[in-house]
Amino acid sequence: MSFELKAGLNAYLARLPKSAPARSLTELIEFNRVRATLEMPLFGQEWFASADTKGPLSDKAYRDALAKNHDLSRTQGLDAAFAKHRLDALIGPSGGPAWLIDPINGDSYSGGNTSLAAVAGYPHLTVPMGFVQHLPVGLSFIGLPYSEAKLLGLGYAFEQATKARRSPFRSR
Numbered sequence: 001m002s003f004e005l006k007a008g009l010n011a012y013l014a015r016l017p018k019s020a021p022a023r024s025l026t027e028l029i030e031f032n033r034v035r036a037t038l039e040m041p042l043f044g045q046e047w048f049a050s051a052d053t054k055g056p057l058s059d060k061a062y063r064d065a066l067a068k069n070h071d072l073s074r075t076q077g078l079d080a081a082f083a084k085h086r087l088d089a090l091i092g093p094s095g096g097p098a099w100l101i102d103p104i105n106g107d108s109y110s111g112g113n114t115s116l117a118a119v120a121g122y123p124h125l126t127v128p129m130g131f132v133q134h135l136p137v138g139l140s141f142i143g144l145p146y147s148e149a150k151l152l153g154l155g156y157a158f159e160q161a162t163k164a165r166r167s168p169f170r171s172r
Contacts, residue, residue, distance in 0.1 A: 088154070
């Protein structure tokens with residue numbers, strides 16, 4: 001969410017030394033604008049600009065959106081699915097293989113299985129699942145609050161059974 005992007009970047013940038021070229025999102029946007037040819041040769045900073053217009057995390061619009069996200073992702077989403085089907089975890093591909101940067105059409109992101117847990121604030125573990133055309137793909141394990149030990153056990157069992165992890169330094 002744009003509110004969180006602004007709050008997180010401002011908190012991070014404020015901790016940088018006073019000599020840093022940007023210590024707030026507004027300053028970072030200006031830094032990038034002045035050096036656009038160097039800093040943004042292919043893409044703009046629309047997400048930054050949009051986030052910079054947002055208020056603080058105490059803003060009613062943010063609090064309302066967060067409450068709706070939690071209701072949909074937790075109560076009506078994961079909590080309901082886990083209860084209805086008596087699940088220990090949800091498992092699925094974390095996402096597709098990495099994609100090439102396309103300066104004309106932008107990213108060709110094919111979806112994934114990581115956002116729901118992030119929005120809900122629930123635990124999520126990704127382990128190596130294998131490769132597609134020499135590119136790594138991961139398997140996601142999503143659980144309810146405080147199920148981290150169960151997810152780690154499931155992920156470990158999967159890794160031991162498949163031996164899918166490969167060192168990035170090992171030749172093909």
